[in-house]
Amino acid sequence: MTDHPTIPEVTDEDIAWIADTMGLDDLDGDRRAFLKRTGTFDVSACPGSGKTTLVVAKLAILARKWRHPTSGICVLSHTNVAREEIQNRLGHTPVGHRLLHYPHFIDTIHAFANRFLALPYLRSNGFPSPLVDDDVAKAFRWNVLQGQERWNFENWLNNRHTSIDDITFLDSDLSVALTSRDFPAGPHTATYQRAKRIIVESATAGHFRYEEMFVWAECLLEQFPEISVSLSRRFPLVLMDEMQDTSQRQAALLASIFDRTNGPCFVQRVGDPNQEIFKSGQEQNIADPFPDVGEGRTMSIGSSRRFGAPVADLANPLAIVPIDDGGLQGSGPQRAAAFSDHNRNLIIVFPDNNTDGVLDAFGTHLLETFDDETIAIGDCVAVGGVHRPAPEAIAAGHAKFPRSVEHYWGGYSPEVLKSDRHPKTLVGYVHHAQIMMRMSGDTAGGIAHFATGLKRLARQIGKPESTLERTRKHMAIRGVLAPIPDALARYDQFVNTFLIAMTPVTEEVWPGYAQQFRELAGQLCQGDINLDAGAGFLAWEDPQADLPEPGVAQAHTDNVVNVSLGDREVSIRLGSIHQAKGQTHFATLLLSTFQNHHSSEKIVRWLTGEKLAGIGEGVQNVSRLKQSYVAITRPTHLVAIALRDSAIAANRAQALEQLQARGWEIRDLLLIVAEN
Structure with a gap:
């Protein structure tokens, strides 16, 4: 490999530092070997081995010694557990702050594919600012057909043990499929054409399911294969967590970007093949199986700290x-x-x-x-x-x-306890954010949930600023409002009052805040706006009857x-x-x-x-x-x-x-x- 940014060496002194910083006790030989190991390899880590903690410890050591201002570490998983662990264990330290910012990227596989591949492709091809969400896409698709046509179509699907919720597409031609199998009618049929209309109108409106975004990511790589080289140099070290749950499509996409055989980046994958119970998509990963079968490219941690x-x-x-x-x-x-x-x-x-x-x-x-x-x-x-x-x-x-x-x-x-991730109203987002924080103490997650709702309002009023597509919606909103001190102050006041002090929001005070949010949403948009839009989303909605009392844990x-x-x-x-x-x-x-x-x-x-x-x-x-x-x-x-x-x-x-x-x-x- 040439021109490969140097990956810092991990020493015994580094391990002693992170053990003290994170309060890690008794790092045994296998765990120390994982922290020190460089190059491309896989690690199978048993339940209770503390693998996410070890990943974060390794990241902290490397970030502390990182000297490349424009190349960083890329950490991918199916959830944001690694990011949350960094916030919880290292949030008070400079190295924790460093890890969560450029040039490093720590997020989900979906977020990576969207940010670096799918969204650039869609924007460059004239699609509106996409809203990527299974529930929103399903809701939109249910409403494309109306009246007798919709009734006939639903009845036809029900007789084939499926529904509109299962309709999707698997290629850029928007050829209709179901999430788990082929569509049960040929392209020449009227039924297929109805399904095609649902998909086309959804795509035209910018409503996509999470898995569908991999179609656009693949399109960009197919048209511009040099992007793979650019991304592998942008991220000379890639850490993939929970690798056992990676689907065939995800594994193939990641393998096409980050070549584990010929570089120019190092790829370290962590997981447990015995805990593969989730499938992102309907296929198992046979494109680039985990763990690696290559000699010397796999290690294991078989000792659990959870049980005896x-x-x-x-x-x-x-x-x-x-x-x-x-x-x-x-x-x-x-x-x-x-x-x-x-x-x-x-x-x-x-x-x-x-x-x-x-x-x-x-x-x-x-x-x-x-x-x-x-x-x-x-x-x-x-x-x-x-x-x-x-x-x-x-x-x-x-x-x-x-x-x-x-x-x-x-x-x-x-x-019960299933989060309503997409409330029908903005105040519903507030109610649910408070539930999230009272149940788990996750203040950052609650604020981010509310910020997502405000971005939805902005979408109804106009075209949101492109920075709002970032994962960290709260910080993006504050960045857009920063040049408007009064607007930023109103936003921060609401967050502090209702999402930090946890003051209950009432029907009496909501109309005043609703008008403020209408104006704030307009200031989050670029180009023409319609401040009369979004009335339904700004309506009052009662909180759930089982909203926990302040300070009462949900356990x-x-x-x-x-x-x-x-x-x-x-x-x-x-x-x-x-x-x-x-x-x-x-x-x-x-x-x-x-x-x-x-x-x-x-x-x-x-x-x-x-x-x-x-x-x-x-x-x-x-x-x-x-x-x-x-x-x-x-x-x-x-x-x-x-x-x-x-x-x-x-x-x-x-x-x-x-x-x-x-x-x-x-x-x-x-x-x-x-x-x-």
């Missing part, structure tokens, strides 16, 4: 890709470690047609095993692979029962079941495995749910130790095993699994003996039912 040896031993057989050096190792938890080696991890066997005692059994077991102070270390959670209700009626006795999380507790709602208030034992009580929060990924719990219960098969029946041979890894398994069971692995590697102290009796019915006594030999404690609800 008992949980690691039970989870290890479910790892689809075997972990080097003796499998998954547990070297945690850091808090109340003495209580984690109890060997009371639990299997709850329940009757096929009765789940009533499952949550009670889990809660009672926790109260019997731990004192209140220890349980208070973290959340106690019950999760399932399926958490949304079925369109068909399923009750006890049905072959698919229990199908979803709701079958363990009738009060479960999959919509243990929704989808929570309380279980008592004497005068003691434990709260169990219910949710989905996908929601739980990335979380750490005190104790986790994996519920049996149904998708093609009952999950407990399909994983029981891994729980007994009869089977290891995923060799020879079909796609469905590989996915099921990965979800189970994610679920049972969430807890610091105790893991439990609910098994339908049919999972072990073929040879019940032998199965129970095998489970106990593996270290599981058994709570057999069938015996309790029989006794009663």
Whole structure:
């Protein structure tokens, strides 16, 4: 490689500095090797290995020694966890500030593709300032057809088990497709032409889904292949986090820009192939598989700081890709470690047609095993692979029962805590920003959410300034308003009053602020504006009835079941495995749910130790095993699994003996039912 900006060397002194700065304890050989390693390589990091913290530590060391004013580090992932970790751990330091600004770029894969490729392509081809959002695009597309034509079209789609929400395009010709398959009619048909009209009008208006932006990114690279070289020199070091969840299309795009074989940049990818339960798009990454199979280009971190040896031993057989050096190792938890080696991890066997005692059994077991102070270390959670209700009626006795999380507790709602990311009004953004901050303490996220709403208002009034397309909307708005001190002061006053001091916004005061925001939105636009527009978006909307009181944390208030034992009580929060990924719990219960098969029946041979890894398994069971692995590697102290009796019915006594030999404690609800 020539003219490659030098990547700083990481020394023992650098590691000592970042360990002190971030409060990192006992960085072992594998972790120190990751921090020091240069060049292109992949790292497979097990659950609880602290990989995001390690990524941030490495970034901080490199940024502190970085000497290239126009070339930076590019960090890509599916979420902004790395950026949030930098803000939380290093926000008070100069190096943290440096990392979050030019020449470095830390954001999602979608944001990277949009900023450097898709948006420049669209603007240069005469598209309006695009609004990239699945929900907004879907809402627009639902309204393209009207009356009888729309009714006929919806009915046709419903009969083919799809809807307008699934309509998309996969190439620059806007050829119609569905998100998971081809469109079920040929281009010559009237039905196809209706779908084509929906897509064309949506594109003309600038409304796109997130995945659709990769079409335009690919177009730019196809027309100007030299951009790949420019970007690889702009970012001589690329760090990709959560690489296991990268789709085929994303991987192919990134590989075409950042050549991991011939440079001119270094690419370091981090992830865990055993935790691949999300798919961005419908395809797995086979374009540039992770981890690399090249000799010397892969390392692993198989020691978890989250849990101890008992949980690691039970989870290890479910790892689809075997972990080097003796499998998954547990070297945690850091808090109340003495209580984690109890060997009371639990299997709850329940009757096929009765789940009533499952949550009670889990809660009672926790109260019997731990004192209140220890349980208070973290959340106690019950999760399932399926958490949304079925369109068909399923009750006890049905072959698919229990199908979803709701079958363990009738009060479960999959919509609880689901953020309304696109309120119908600007004041709805204010209400929701306050909910976000009261639930999580994420002030920056709440302010950014409100700033996104103000940008939506600007779009209705005119054409927003191009700087508002930046990810950090709040700072972009302040930048546009900076030459207008009175306007900037009004904006800052609102943020300080309602989004920092958290003063409730009322129906009485809103009209005055609505007029101010109408004027501010006009000042955020370029060219002609229409200040009479946006009346509906500026209308008053009541806050949600369950808006938390100021200062009241949201934990243990929704989808929570309380279980008592004497005068003691434990709260169990219910949710989905996908929601739980990335979380750490005190104790986790994996519920049996149904998708093609009952999950407990399909994983029981891994729980007994009869089977290891995923060799020879079909796609469905590989996915099921990965979800189970994610679920049972969430807890610091105790893991439990609910098994339908049919999972072990073929040879019940032998199965129970095998489970106990593996270290599981058994709570057999069938015996309790029989006794009663």
